[in-house]
Amino acid sequence: MAYSEKVMDHFANPRNVGEIADADGVGEVGNSKCGDIMKMYIKVNNGVISDVKFKTFGCGAAIATSSMATELIKGKSIDDALKLTNKAVMEALDGLPPVKVHCSVLAEQAIKTAVADYYKRQGIDPEPIVGSMTDCHDFDCES
Amino acid sequence: MAYSEKVMDHFANPRNVGEIADADGVGEVGNSKCGDIMKMYIKVNNGVISDVKFKTFGCGAAIATSSMATELIKGKSIDDALKLTNKAVMEALDGLPPVKVHCSVLAEQAIKTAVADYYKRQGIDPEPIVGSMTDCHDFDCES
Amino acid sequence: MKKIYADNAATTSLAPKVLDVMMPYLTTQYGNPSSIYSIGAEARKAVDLSREAVANAIGATPGEIYFTSGGSESDNWAIKGVMHQLKSKGKKHIITTAFEHHAVLHTVEALVKEGFEATYLDVHSDGIVRHEDLKNALREDTGLVTIMYANNEIGTIQPIAELAKICREHGVLFHTDAVQAIGNVPINVQDENIDLLSLTAHKFHGPKGCGALYIRKGVRLQTLIHGGAQELGKRAGTENVAGIVGLAAALTNAIATMYERHEKLTSMRNRLIDGLLTIERSRLNGDRDKRLPGNVNMCFEGIEGEALLLSLDLKGICASSGSACTSGSLDPSHVLLAIGLPHEIAHGSLRLSFSDENTEEDIDYILKTVPPIIERLRSMSPLWEKIMKENK
């Protein structure tokens, strides 16, 4: 395994844990069968993500990627947030073991799902902007 | 492997090595393909084996059993010599490793062959007295 | 920071006095046991004496003990060796359980791919095989029954003597993977009608990379590793002399201290189980009594095993979970699924396994450390949130 120090730091001291009661968008990805569930709450002001919180059921990498992903999008514009790739999350964490790469994908998807929810609440069809969502099993739970 | 001290003693200091120029009986058993050849010379006086010598090509156990066998029959009557079993030789040597048991059989056969030769030289058919001889391969070179 | 090693079912420390016994064979006594000269003969003697010691430990004779590279090789050899041997006799059926170690399960699966057939016995919710199930599964063409002595995750101990007796009565060979049980429970292959038994040294304070297979006299099986005439001509390879000597010393010691250890560990274990069960929505996996003295296996709803283990590691506690984190698979433990747990609960298991080296203070520390970790993880778990909502 051998997680990087960054991963362990974000696991031991996750940033932005919690819920946002009056969130503008909420996204949940993964499922318990797969072993990981990420739930992300965003608050949007003038197209900027002014606040973000998460709750995660999952392994160390799942928690750390959630934490890092929230850090990376907090204060960013929605457009920038949508550009966040799982690769960027991994890099920011100084890498992940190969078997844990899917966690970073999950984090990326959680953000997109929350943004999609935000657009939906705005009465905007999210699909052209965010793309279609896959769930845990679609990106290979086993790898 | 682990030969007993007795075996090592008889290997390092074999008794009765050599030839008897005017032997009364000579027996050779085994063959070089099998890896062991024993040649035994006996001198007979009044039905007693007054002298015995051997030459052996073969492993440590082959040399030690030859040596011990000659010790055991020297000074004995021919009848007693014929009663010498491979088991008695092994016991006198404090045992042999299982893969080396055939060497003691070879020693027994060498004595019998020498005695048979003695009888033949006396014009006596040895078979009723000594029994028929087998060679190395008959008692399983492999075991 | 306090360090507590509570993963003795994964591997154990090498006992210093076992290492002492090994040291000559790691230094001056480096001879090859097959060599004829003195230094080789010394090594041969060491291997022979070790074989005798292992035989004595399980009620076998030395000629029935074969040294291997560990439990996995022993399991593979026993199962493939017997089935390949019996194939020509028309035997193509294997009976095992759903919660065997992968060394057994994947071996059986490999045989199934070759055309053999397998029946997986139910292990019920308590993690114990029933002898009626075995009786019902036996077929005319059953060649081998392989059932582990004690499970490596939940520690449940199987009624091996009973199961093996049924096999003996039906003329079917019986193998047991006793890797977890040996040294912890008394085993006698004669009394218990066991035909083949696997063990590995590193589970009882011996070295890693050395195991043994007991093969009852008269049982024929094909060789797994062909070559030189080592191990009575049945398992080739220059002997791991130091490993073999260490295995025998460790096993001898484990057997000698078994009863007092059993008592001590059972009481520690029970106290820990009782303490952890006070945590909301926790459960003990596997029968509470028919289990290894040093095994505790719990599930805590709403949290995931790896996160729990990492948190424990940060507090100095080495433990493990059912899920094979490093195996590349994210599936929850096949053992917990076999005893009927749903996936989401099976993901949150914790195994704590103890040896002689653990103390009551370790239990105190664990009991103090686990609850706040669970609370923290649950506080950030959307699954826990859901469970709480549904049950309000």
Place this chain on the structure above:
Amino acid sequence: MKKIYADNAATTSLAPKVLDVMMPYLTTQYGNPSSIYSIGAEARKAVDLSREAVANAIGATPGEIYFTSGGSESDNWAIKGVMHQLKSKGKKHIITTAFEHHAVLHTVEALVKEGFEATYLDVHSDGIVRHEDLKNALREDTGLVTIMYANNEIGTIQPIAELAKICREHGVLFHTDAVQAIGNVPINVQDENIDLLSLTAHKFHGPKGCGALYIRKGVRLQTLIHGGAQELGKRAGTENVAGIVGLAAALTNAIATMYERHEKLTSMRNRLIDGLLTIERSRLNGDRDKRLPGNVNMCFEGIEGEALLLSLDLKGICASSGSACTSGSLDPSHVLLAIGLPHEIAHGSLRLSFSDENTEEDIDYILKTVPPIIERLRSMSPLWEKIMKENK
């Protein structure tokens, strides 16, 4: 009494500095590499670094190195694994040589029993395989060619790069048992087109019971030991961490010191050969130049190998003979028969094999000790008597 260990082809002493590197893993660093907590991660790191070191030593990448329990397992895995994999593709033919180690020969024989076919290449009187012979033996259905890098008895080195190139050109996989060669001659699996390569630690001052198999990326073969996900999922079993670390350290050291050792041993070897050849009716077995630097293998007519070895042991010299004394077989060496020696001569062979630890004084002592022993044994040999008579 002087003690000279001259059987380094059978096994070598564990180098003290290799043991030093192993010691942490025999004491405090006892973690299971599959475990998630720190002590497990340390063990994992040690295994990973070792894998890297072994890869570097032979020009491979870490993902191509699989640790095993030794040379025999590696040979078995490579040969059975490849042939069982290729079976479904209609490949059923194996090419090997008549003088392989039994770990290869008996494995091939086991496959032949299963229905595979084998061709044994002639090794000629010099103990060297000819590439024309290989070319002629290749068939449409040849799946694997396995030829040892250097022979364990007579030390002859095969033209592996040449042989492997032919295989590559014909799309046939090439395995080499490099157990005796590795660390003694430079080997680069890339440059030499080797697809699979076996090695074992105890032949280069590493520990017994630990080896490796190089499997070129993309080469598929079936698993020999199923179970846990160790060794990239291809070889199950808790890793022998200390052994693996020791293997890597010993190999690294062997490679680093190869050239100076080669020079020193070659000169010692040649002096010994010249000296022993002055004995009446003696002969050197195997090519004089294309041989391992530390290998001397002689036959002395009229005497039997074991008696010679015992006599040498009494004088403090540890050596070996072609005949497998302890194997229960009294057959003379299959290697010597393969190079065309008649049985009675093949019975009388002596192998002396040297390592870094040997000195010129050892050679002096051996040269002084051997002739009187030969004389004594011949004086009591009826075979020698015969030879002398026939040649008078």
